[in-house]
């Protein structure tokens with residue numbers, strides 16, 4: 001798999017977020033998600049449990065962690081991609097993301113997962129955006145019925161760690177069992193294999 005790793009150059013700053021708060025809300029327009037990509041196979045790992053790793057990554061950090069989890073665990077892996085890319089510019093993306101969060105807007109996806117029913121455990125990866133999952137991941141979580149599934153979040157961040165992602169997961173997926181989450185600093189994703197390994201061990205997941 002081609003690796004694309006680009007760390008955020010501008011670190012998360014509370015001031016930049018407060019500045020962005022001045023941006024007004026735009027109209028609520030919830031587009032239907034385009035579920036165009038299915039995971040290729042449903043390989044069984046960890047005592048017969050079928051695992052899906054699904055993630056969004058704007059600038060590459062979360063992708064590094066997702067691939068590290070995939071290397072350690074196997075299972076299927078899907079990257080969520082939006083139809084319209086977010087702006088290159090960091091500040092513009094934070095402003096857009098804040099508007100999306102306030103409006104509960106989910107951007108249309110050009111890749112997603114058609115059917116999560118074969119999976120027992122779903123590891124959901126996202127950058128921390130405004131203290132929670134990025135909009136494309138919130139859209140994915142809102143789109144599916146996770147009844148009877150186990151879900152564990154993994155988040156990359158610049159200081160807010162898991163933020164309120166776990167609480168939001170419980171709200172978005174009330175019928176799922178929420179497992180412990182993993183938080184990795186964006187600048188430390190390259191050295192995160194040991195943390196990933198310990199996290200998977202805590203979740204009792206292995207190849």
Ligand SMILES: Cc1cc2nc3c(=O)[nH]c(=O)nc-3n(C[C@H](O)[C@H](O)[C@H](O)COP(=O)(O)O)c2cc1C
Nearest residue numbers: 057058059060061062127128130131158159160186
């Ligand atoms: C729109 C946006 C909002 C963000 N909000 C936060 C935040 O609330 N807390 C935080 O610690 N980092 C925040 N960050 C920093 C990212 O979580 C961090 O750089 C992450 O590792 C990026 O992951 P990615 O490379 O997979 O996109 C934000 C970044 C962006 C672009």
